[in-house]
Amino acid sequence: MQKRKITEGIHWMGAVDWDRRLFDSLIPLPDGTSYNAYLIEGSEKTALLDTVDPLMADVFLGQLDGGPKIDLIVSHHAEQDHSGTIPHVLERFPEAKVVCTPKAKGMLIDLLRIREDAFLTVADGETLSLGDRTLKFLHTPWVHWPETMVSYLEEERILFSCDFFGSHIAASDLYVTDKGRVYEAAKRYFAEIMMPFRNVIEKNLEKLQPYDIRMIAPSHGQIYREPSWIMDAYLDWVQGAPKNLVVLPFVSMHDSTRRMVDHLVSALAANGVSVEPFNLTVTDTGKLAIVLVDAATIVIGTPTLLAGPHPLAAYAAFLANALRPKAKFLSIVGSYGWGGKTVETLAGMIPNLKVEVLNPVLCKGLPGEEDFRALNDLAATIAAKHKEHGFL
Numbered sequence: 001m002q003k004r005k006i007t008e009g010i011h012w013m014g015a016v017d018w019d020r021r022l023f024d025s026l027i028p029l030p031d032g033t034s035y036n037a038y039l040i041e042g043s044e045k046t047a048l049l050d051t052v053d054p055l056m057a058d059v060f061l062g063q064l065d066g067g068p069k070i071d072l073i074v075s076h077h078a079e080q081d082h083s084g085t086i087p088h089v090l091e092r093f094p095e096a097k098v099v100c101t102p103k104a105k106g107m108l109i110d111l112l113r114i115r116e117d118a119f120l121t122v123a124d125g126e127t128l129s130l131g132d133r134t135l136k137f138l139h140t141p142w143v144h145w146p147e148t149m150v151s152y153l154e155e156e157r158i159l160f161s162c163d164f165f166g167s168h169i170a171a172s173d174l175y176v177t178d179k180g181r182v183y184e185a186a187k188r189y190f191a192e193i194m195m196p197f198r199n200v201i202e203k204n205l206e207k208l209q210p211y212d213i214r215m216i217a218p219s220h221g222q223i224y225r226e227p228s229w230i231m232d233a234y235l236d237w238v239q240g241a242p243k244n245l246v247v248l249p250f251v252s253m254h255d256s257t258r259r260m261v262d263h264l265v266s267a268l269a270a271n272g273v274s275v276e277p278f279n280l281t282v283t284d285t286g287k288l289a290i291v292l293v294d295a296a297t298i299v300i301g302t303p304t305l306l307a308g309p310h311p312l313a314a315y316a317a318f319l320a321n322a323l324r325p326k327a328k329f330l331s332i333v334g335s336y337g338w339g340g341k342t343v344e345t346l347a348g349m350i351p352n353l354k355v356e357v358l359n360p361v362l363c364k365g366l367p368g369e370e371d372f373r374a375l376n377d378l379a380a381t382i383a384a385k386h387k388e389h390g391f392l
Protein backbone atom coordinates (compact mmCIF):
# COMPACT_ATOMS: atom_id res chain seq x y z
CA MET A 1 0.00 0.00 0.00
CA GLN A 2 1.29 3.47 -0.91
CA LYS A 3 0.86 6.50 1.35
CA ARG A 4 -2.64 7.93 0.99
CA LYS A 5 -3.90 11.48 1.08
CA ILE A 6 -6.40 12.45 3.79
CA THR A 7 -6.32 16.14 3.03
CA GLU A 8 -3.74 18.60 1.64
CA GLY A 9 -0.46 17.89 3.45
CA ILE A 10 -1.86 15.12 5.63
CA HIS A 11 -1.28 11.52 4.62
CA TRP A 12 -1.93 8.05 5.97
CA MET A 13 1.22 6.00 5.97
CA GLY A 14 1.86 2.56 7.33
CA ALA A 15 1.25 -1.04 6.49
CA VAL A 16 -1.76 -3.28 6.08
CA ASP A 17 -1.02 -6.70 7.53
CA TRP A 18 -3.58 -8.91 5.79
CA ASP A 19 -2.06 -12.18 6.98
CA ARG A 20 -1.48 -11.58 10.67
CA ARG A 21 -3.59 -13.94 12.76
CA LEU A 22 -2.18 -13.48 16.27
CA PHE A 23 -1.21 -10.39 18.21
CA ASP A 24 0.96 -10.21 21.33
CA SER A 25 1.26 -14.01 20.91
CA LEU A 26 -2.22 -14.06 22.47
CA ILE A 27 -4.98 -12.23 20.62
CA PRO A 28 -6.58 -13.86 17.57
CA LEU A 29 -6.89 -11.51 14.57
CA PRO A 30 -9.58 -12.93 12.27
CA ASP A 31 -9.42 -9.85 10.03
CA GLY A 32 -5.67 -9.13 10.09
CA THR A 33 -4.66 -5.62 11.15
CA SER A 34 -3.00 -2.42 10.05
CA TYR A 35 -0.27 -0.27 11.58
CA ASN A 36 -1.21 3.31 10.82
CA ALA A 37 1.21 6.20 10.85
CA TYR A 38 0.37 9.72 9.68
CA LEU A 39 2.45 12.39 8.00
CA ILE A 40 1.59 16.05 8.63
CA GLU A 41 3.38 18.68 6.59
CA GLY A 42 3.20 22.18 8.04
CA SER A 43 4.56 25.33 6.44
CA GLU A 44 7.67 25.10 8.66
CA LYS A 45 7.95 21.57 10.00
CA THR A 46 6.89 18.05 9.10
CA ALA A 47 5.72 15.61 11.74
CA LEU A 48 5.47 11.86 11.46
CA LEU A 49 2.93 10.41 13.89
CA ASP A 50 3.95 6.88 14.95
CA THR A 51 5.54 4.24 12.76
CA VAL A 52 4.80 0.55 12.14
CA ASP A 53 5.57 -2.86 13.56
CA PRO A 54 9.20 -3.70 12.64
CA LEU A 55 7.78 -6.77 10.86
CA MET A 56 6.66 -4.39 8.12
CA ALA A 57 9.38 -1.74 8.40
CA ASP A 58 10.41 -2.18 4.75
CA VAL A 59 6.98 -1.22 3.43
CA PHE A 60 6.93 1.84 5.63
CA LEU A 61 10.47 3.01 4.94
CA GLY A 62 9.73 2.73 1.23
CA GLN A 63 6.90 5.25 1.70
CA LEU A 64 9.38 7.75 3.13
CA ASP A 65 11.51 7.62 -0.04
CA GLY A 66 11.32 10.89 -1.93
CA GLY A 67 9.16 12.43 0.79
CA PRO A 68 9.81 15.51 2.92
CA LYS A 69 12.43 15.72 5.64
CA ILE A 70 10.97 14.59 8.97
CA ASP A 71 11.50 17.09 11.81
CA LEU A 72 9.35 15.48 14.50
CA ILE A 73 8.49 11.85 15.16
CA VAL A 74 5.54 11.74 17.52
CA SER A 75 5.39 8.56 19.58
CA HIS A 76 1.94 8.23 21.15
CA HIS A 77 2.73 4.83 22.61
CA ALA A 78 6.03 3.04 23.18
CA GLU A 79 4.77 -0.41 22.14
CA GLN A 80 6.73 -1.95 19.30
CA ASP A 81 3.86 -2.10 16.79
CA HIS A 82 3.83 1.74 16.70
CA SER A 83 7.29 2.81 17.83
CA GLY A 84 9.38 -0.19 16.80
CA THR A 85 10.45 1.41 13.53
CA ILE A 86 11.44 4.79 15.06
CA PRO A 87 15.15 3.74 15.23
CA HIS A 88 15.11 3.18 11.43
CA VAL A 89 13.47 6.56 10.83
CA LEU A 90 16.06 8.22 13.09
CA GLU A 91 18.85 6.63 11.06
CA ARG A 92 17.43 8.34 8.02
CA PHE A 93 16.63 11.65 9.75
CA PRO A 94 19.21 11.92 12.59
CA GLU A 95 18.19 15.50 13.36
CA ALA A 96 14.55 14.57 14.01
CA LYS A 97 13.17 14.81 17.54
CA VAL A 98 11.07 12.06 19.10
CA VAL A 99 8.09 13.79 20.71
CA CYS A 100 6.48 11.87 23.57
CA THR A 101 5.39 11.99 27.20
CA PRO A 102 8.16 11.99 29.85
CA LYS A 103 7.09 8.47 30.81
CA ALA A 104 7.32 7.28 27.21
CA LYS A 105 10.86 8.62 26.93
CA GLY A 106 12.12 6.20 29.56
CA MET A 107 10.19 3.34 28.04
CA LEU A 108 11.44 4.04 24.51
CA ILE A 109 15.00 4.08 25.81
CA ASP A 110 14.42 0.77 27.62
CA LEU A 111 12.49 -0.99 24.86
CA LEU A 112 14.15 0.35 21.72
CA ARG A 113 17.46 1.79 22.93
CA ILE A 114 16.71 5.16 21.35
CA ARG A 115 19.46 7.64 22.24
CA GLU A 116 18.62 10.05 25.05
CA ASP A 117 19.37 13.27 23.15
CA ALA A 118 16.80 12.45 20.45
CA PHE A 119 13.83 13.26 22.69
CA LEU A 120 11.54 16.23 23.10
CA THR A 121 9.07 15.49 25.89
CA VAL A 122 5.73 17.27 26.00
CA ALA A 123 3.52 18.11 28.95
CA ASP A 124 -0.20 17.38 29.04
CA GLY A 125 -1.95 20.02 26.92
CA GLU A 126 1.26 21.34 25.38
CA THR A 127 1.21 22.41 21.73
CA LEU A 128 3.83 22.31 19.00
CA SER A 129 3.59 24.50 15.94
CA LEU A 130 4.38 23.11 12.49
CA GLY A 131 3.95 26.63 11.06
CA ASP A 132 0.42 26.81 9.76
CA ARG A 133 -0.61 23.72 11.73
CA THR A 134 -0.65 23.05 15.46
CA LEU A 135 -0.48 19.75 17.28
CA LYS A 136 -1.85 19.62 20.79
CA PHE A 137 -0.80 16.68 22.95
CA LEU A 138 -3.15 15.20 25.51
CA HIS A 139 -1.80 12.69 27.97
CA THR A 140 -4.12 9.71 28.14
CA PRO A 141 -2.40 7.33 30.57
CA TRP A 142 -3.33 3.64 30.51
CA VAL A 143 -4.73 3.59 27.02
CA HIS A 144 -3.36 0.96 27.36
CA TRP A 145 0.13 1.48 28.84
CA PRO A 146 1.11 4.10 31.44
CA GLU A 147 2.88 6.38 28.93
CA THR A 148 0.19 6.87 26.27
CA MET A 149 -1.00 10.15 24.74
CA VAL A 150 -3.07 11.34 21.77
CA SER A 151 -2.61 14.33 19.44
CA TYR A 152 -5.22 16.81 18.28
CA LEU A 153 -4.52 18.70 15.08
CA GLU A 154 -6.26 21.97 15.90
CA GLU A 155 -6.80 23.45 12.44
CA GLU A 156 -8.21 20.27 10.86
CA ARG A 157 -9.85 19.02 14.09
CA ILE A 158 -8.39 15.54 13.66
CA LEU A 159 -7.69 13.38 16.70
CA PHE A 160 -4.77 11.00 16.24
CA SER A 161 -5.73 8.52 18.89
CA CYS A 162 -3.20 5.70 18.53
CA ASP A 163 -4.65 2.56 20.19
CA PHE A 164 -7.65 4.47 21.61
CA PHE A 165 -10.65 3.55 19.37
CA GLY A 166 -8.47 1.18 17.34
CA SER A 167 -9.60 -2.02 15.69
CA HIS A 168 -7.70 -4.91 14.18
CA ILE A 169 -8.90 -4.79 10.59
CA ALA A 170 -6.93 -5.06 7.38
CA ALA A 171 -8.83 -3.13 4.70
CA SER A 172 -8.21 -1.27 1.48
CA ASP A 173 -10.77 1.39 2.46
CA LEU A 174 -9.11 4.13 4.48
CA TYR A 175 -12.35 5.17 6.17
CA VAL A 176 -15.02 3.16 7.98
CA THR A 177 -17.55 1.88 5.47
CA ASP A 178 -19.07 -1.17 7.17
CA LYS A 179 -20.01 0.00 10.65
CA GLY A 180 -21.17 -3.44 11.80
CA ARG A 181 -17.81 -4.97 10.98
CA VAL A 182 -15.87 -2.17 12.61
CA TYR A 183 -18.10 -2.20 15.70
CA GLU A 184 -17.31 -5.89 16.27
CA ALA A 185 -13.59 -5.42 15.62
CA ALA A 186 -13.37 -2.30 17.81
CA LYS A 187 -15.26 -4.08 20.61
CA ARG A 188 -12.90 -7.06 20.36
CA TYR A 189 -10.01 -4.62 20.60
CA PHE A 190 -11.56 -2.82 23.56
CA ALA A 191 -12.32 -6.10 25.35
CA GLU A 192 -8.82 -7.47 25.08
CA ILE A 193 -6.78 -4.31 25.42
CA MET A 194 -8.77 -1.56 27.11
CA MET A 195 -11.34 -3.25 29.38
CA PRO A 196 -8.90 -3.86 32.25
CA PHE A 197 -8.49 -0.06 32.49
CA ARG A 198 -12.19 0.74 32.15
CA ASN A 199 -12.26 3.43 34.82
CA VAL A 200 -9.31 5.36 33.48
CA ILE A 201 -10.60 4.97 29.90
CA GLU A 202 -13.78 6.67 31.10
CA LYS A 203 -11.73 9.59 32.46
CA ASN A 204 -9.82 9.86 29.20
CA LEU A 205 -13.10 9.90 27.27
CA GLU A 206 -14.24 12.78 29.47
CA LYS A 207 -10.97 14.55 28.74
CA LEU A 208 -11.76 14.48 25.01
CA GLN A 209 -15.26 15.89 25.47
CA PRO A 210 -14.35 19.60 25.12
CA TYR A 211 -12.68 19.01 21.75
CA ASP A 212 -14.53 19.50 18.52
CA ILE A 213 -13.37 16.35 16.72
CA ARG A 214 -14.12 15.99 13.01
CA MET A 215 -12.21 12.78 12.45
CA ILE A 216 -10.52 10.11 14.57
CA ALA A 217 -7.43 8.56 13.02
CA PRO A 218 -6.37 5.55 15.10
CA SER A 219 -3.21 3.50 14.72
CA HIS A 220 -4.98 0.22 13.93
CA GLY A 221 -7.91 -0.15 11.55
CA GLN A 222 -9.92 2.42 9.67
CA ILE A 223 -10.40 6.17 10.16
CA TYR A 224 -13.67 7.41 11.67
CA ARG A 225 -15.40 10.29 9.90
CA GLU A 226 -18.23 10.05 12.47
CA PRO A 227 -16.27 10.25 15.73
CA SER A 228 -19.37 10.38 17.95
CA TRP A 229 -20.35 6.90 16.78
CA ILE A 230 -17.25 5.16 18.19
CA MET A 231 -17.01 7.49 21.19
CA ASP A 232 -20.58 6.61 22.17
CA ALA A 233 -19.81 2.92 21.77
CA TYR A 234 -16.82 3.32 24.10
CA LEU A 235 -19.00 5.17 26.59
CA ASP A 236 -21.45 2.28 26.58
CA TRP A 237 -18.68 -0.29 27.02
CA VAL A 238 -17.14 1.53 29.98
CA GLN A 239 -20.24 2.95 31.67
CA GLY A 240 -23.28 1.01 30.50
CA ALA A 241 -25.02 -1.33 32.92
CA PRO A 242 -24.29 -5.05 32.44
CA LYS A 243 -26.78 -6.77 30.15
CA ASN A 244 -29.17 -9.63 30.78
CA LEU A 245 -26.55 -12.03 29.48
CA VAL A 246 -24.65 -15.04 30.79
CA VAL A 247 -21.25 -15.92 29.35
CA LEU A 248 -20.57 -19.62 29.77
CA PRO A 249 -17.03 -20.77 28.98
CA PHE A 250 -16.80 -24.53 29.46
CA VAL A 251 -14.79 -27.65 28.74
CA SER A 252 -15.78 -31.28 28.92
CA MET A 253 -13.66 -34.40 28.37
CA HIS A 254 -16.38 -37.07 28.36
CA ASP A 255 -19.59 -35.07 27.85
CA SER A 256 -20.86 -34.90 31.45
CA THR A 257 -20.16 -31.19 31.93
CA ARG A 258 -21.34 -30.66 28.35
CA ARG A 259 -24.77 -32.12 29.21
CA MET A 260 -24.97 -29.83 32.22
CA VAL A 261 -24.10 -26.83 30.07
CA ASP A 262 -26.71 -27.77 27.44
CA HIS A 263 -29.35 -28.05 30.17
CA LEU A 264 -28.35 -24.77 31.78
CA VAL A 265 -28.46 -22.97 28.42
CA SER A 266 -32.07 -24.15 27.88
CA ALA A 267 -33.06 -23.32 31.45
CA LEU A 268 -31.63 -19.81 31.22
CA ALA A 269 -33.38 -19.22 27.89
CA ALA A 270 -36.64 -20.45 29.44
CA ASN A 271 -36.14 -17.87 32.20
CA GLY A 272 -35.65 -15.08 29.68
CA VAL A 273 -31.88 -14.82 30.14
CA SER A 274 -29.61 -14.67 27.08
CA VAL A 275 -26.62 -16.97 27.20
CA GLU A 276 -23.51 -17.49 25.10
CA PRO A 277 -21.70 -20.79 25.68
CA PHE A 278 -18.06 -21.09 24.57
CA ASN A 279 -16.52 -24.52 24.21
CA LEU A 280 -12.98 -23.67 25.27
CA THR A 281 -11.39 -26.33 23.05
CA VAL A 282 -12.49 -24.42 19.94
CA THR A 283 -13.15 -20.90 21.20
CA ASP A 284 -11.73 -17.74 19.70
CA THR A 285 -10.82 -15.96 22.94
CA GLY A 286 -11.56 -12.63 21.25
CA LYS A 287 -15.23 -13.63 20.90
CA LEU A 288 -15.30 -14.68 24.53
CA ALA A 289 -13.77 -11.34 25.52
CA ILE A 290 -16.40 -9.43 23.50
CA VAL A 291 -19.22 -11.12 25.41
CA LEU A 292 -17.44 -10.44 28.70
CA VAL A 293 -17.81 -6.70 28.00
CA ASP A 294 -21.59 -6.87 28.57
CA ALA A 295 -22.41 -10.05 30.50
CA ALA A 296 -24.00 -9.64 33.94
CA THR A 297 -23.10 -13.21 34.89
CA ILE A 298 -20.19 -15.58 34.25
CA VAL A 299 -20.67 -19.34 34.63
CA ILE A 300 -17.61 -21.54 34.22
CA GLY A 301 -18.18 -25.19 33.27
CA THR A 302 -15.41 -27.68 34.04
CA PRO A 303 -14.74 -31.27 34.94
CA THR A 304 -12.38 -32.00 37.82
CA LEU A 305 -8.96 -32.97 36.56
CA LEU A 306 -6.08 -33.87 38.83
CA ALA A 307 -7.94 -32.46 41.83
CA GLY A 308 -8.73 -29.07 40.26
CA PRO A 309 -10.37 -27.39 37.30
CA HIS A 310 -9.46 -28.40 33.76
CA PRO A 311 -6.52 -26.18 32.64
CA LEU A 312 -8.67 -24.62 29.88
CA ALA A 313 -11.26 -23.58 32.48
CA ALA A 314 -8.44 -22.19 34.64
CA TYR A 315 -7.29 -20.21 31.59
CA ALA A 316 -10.79 -18.77 31.11
CA ALA A 317 -10.95 -17.79 34.81
CA PHE A 318 -7.47 -16.25 34.63
CA LEU A 319 -8.42 -14.31 31.49
CA ALA A 320 -11.70 -13.02 33.00
CA ASN A 321 -9.85 -11.98 36.14
CA ALA A 322 -7.23 -10.11 34.08
CA LEU A 323 -9.78 -8.38 31.83
CA ARG A 324 -11.86 -7.18 34.82
CA PRO A 325 -15.28 -7.15 33.15
CA LYS A 326 -18.29 -5.56 34.84
CA ALA A 327 -20.07 -8.87 35.60
CA LYS A 328 -21.91 -8.95 38.93
CA PHE A 329 -22.43 -12.69 39.44
CA LEU A 330 -20.43 -15.85 38.95
CA SER A 331 -21.07 -19.56 39.30
CA ILE A 332 -19.38 -22.85 38.48
CA VAL A 333 -20.87 -26.03 37.10
CA GLY A 334 -19.15 -29.32 36.37
CA SER A 335 -18.63 -32.99 36.88
CA TYR A 336 -16.15 -34.96 38.98
CA GLY A 337 -15.26 -38.62 39.53
CA TRP A 338 -14.34 -38.85 43.17
CA GLY A 339 -13.40 -35.44 44.58
CA GLY A 340 -11.10 -32.44 44.43
CA LYS A 341 -10.89 -28.70 44.96
CA THR A 342 -12.28 -27.41 41.68
CA VAL A 343 -14.57 -24.74 43.14
CA GLU A 344 -12.05 -23.51 45.70
CA THR A 345 -9.28 -23.31 43.09
CA LEU A 346 -11.40 -21.40 40.56
CA ALA A 347 -12.85 -19.08 43.21
CA GLY A 348 -9.30 -18.27 44.32
CA MET A 349 -8.34 -17.27 40.80
CA ILE A 350 -10.71 -14.33 40.42
CA PRO A 351 -9.82 -11.77 43.12
CA ASN A 352 -10.26 -8.85 40.68
CA LEU A 353 -13.87 -9.65 39.90
CA LYS A 354 -16.38 -7.86 42.07
CA VAL A 355 -18.90 -10.67 41.82
CA GLU A 356 -21.38 -12.40 44.10
CA VAL A 357 -20.66 -16.13 43.79
CA LEU A 358 -23.88 -18.09 43.27
CA ASN A 359 -24.16 -21.71 44.48
CA PRO A 360 -22.09 -23.96 42.20
CA VAL A 361 -23.61 -27.13 40.78
CA LEU A 362 -21.22 -30.09 40.77
CA CYS A 363 -22.31 -33.62 39.95
CA LYS A 364 -20.65 -37.00 40.25
CA GLY A 365 -20.22 -38.56 36.81
CA LEU A 366 -23.10 -38.07 34.41
CA PRO A 367 -25.75 -35.56 35.55
CA GLY A 368 -29.05 -37.04 36.75
CA GLU A 369 -32.49 -35.67 37.59
CA GLU A 370 -31.35 -34.08 40.83
CA ASP A 371 -28.49 -32.32 39.06
CA PHE A 372 -30.80 -31.00 36.35
CA ARG A 373 -33.10 -29.66 39.08
CA ALA A 374 -30.11 -27.91 40.67
CA LEU A 375 -29.28 -26.37 37.27
CA ASN A 376 -32.91 -25.21 36.94
CA ASP A 377 -32.57 -23.57 40.33
CA LEU A 378 -29.31 -21.89 39.27
CA ALA A 379 -31.00 -20.54 36.11
CA ALA A 380 -33.93 -19.23 38.18
CA THR A 381 -31.54 -17.60 40.67
CA ILE A 382 -29.61 -15.89 37.87
CA ALA A 383 -32.86 -14.62 36.32
CA ALA A 384 -34.01 -13.32 39.72
CA LYS A 385 -30.67 -11.57 40.32
CA HIS A 386 -30.78 -9.97 36.88
CA LYS A 387 -34.34 -8.79 37.53
CA GLU A 388 -33.47 -7.45 40.97
CA HIS A 389 -30.64 -5.37 39.46
CA GLY A 390 -32.72 -4.14 36.54
CA PHE A 391 -30.80 -6.10 33.89
CA LEU A 392 -33.85 -8.20 32.90
Ligand SMILES: Cc1cc2nc3c(=O)[nH]c(=O)nc-3n(C[C@H](O)[C@H](O)[C@H](O)COP(=O)(O)O)c2cc1C
Pocket: 251, 252, 253, 254, 255, 256, 257, 258, 302, 303, 304, 305, 306, 307, 308, 335, 336, 337, 338, 339, 340, 364, 365, 366
Ligand atom coordinates in the same frame (compact mmCIF):
# COMPACT_ATOMS: atom_id res chain seq x y z
C1 LIG B 1 -6.99 -37.13 33.37
C2 LIG B 1 -8.15 -37.15 34.31
C3 LIG B 1 -7.96 -36.75 35.60
C4 LIG B 1 -9.03 -36.76 36.49
N1 LIG B 1 -8.83 -36.32 37.77
C5 LIG B 1 -9.87 -36.30 38.63
C6 LIG B 1 -9.72 -35.84 39.97
O1 LIG B 1 -8.64 -35.46 40.40
N2 LIG B 1 -10.79 -35.82 40.77
C7 LIG B 1 -12.02 -36.25 40.36
O2 LIG B 1 -12.98 -36.18 41.10
N3 LIG B 1 -12.20 -36.70 39.08
C8 LIG B 1 -11.17 -36.74 38.22
N4 LIG B 1 -11.35 -37.19 36.94
C9 LIG B 1 -12.66 -37.72 36.57
C10 LIG B 1 -13.51 -36.70 35.88
O3 LIG B 1 -13.64 -35.53 36.64
C11 LIG B 1 -14.89 -37.29 35.64
O4 LIG B 1 -14.75 -38.36 34.73
C12 LIG B 1 -15.88 -36.30 35.11
O5 LIG B 1 -17.17 -36.89 35.09
C13 LIG B 1 -15.52 -35.84 33.70
O6 LIG B 1 -16.39 -34.85 33.27
P1 LIG B 1 -16.57 -34.55 31.72
O7 LIG B 1 -17.32 -35.70 31.15
O8 LIG B 1 -17.30 -33.28 31.63
O9 LIG B 1 -15.20 -34.47 31.14
C14 LIG B 1 -10.29 -37.20 36.07
C15 LIG B 1 -10.46 -37.59 34.74
C16 LIG B 1 -9.41 -37.56 33.86
C17 LIG B 1 -9.63 -37.97 32.44
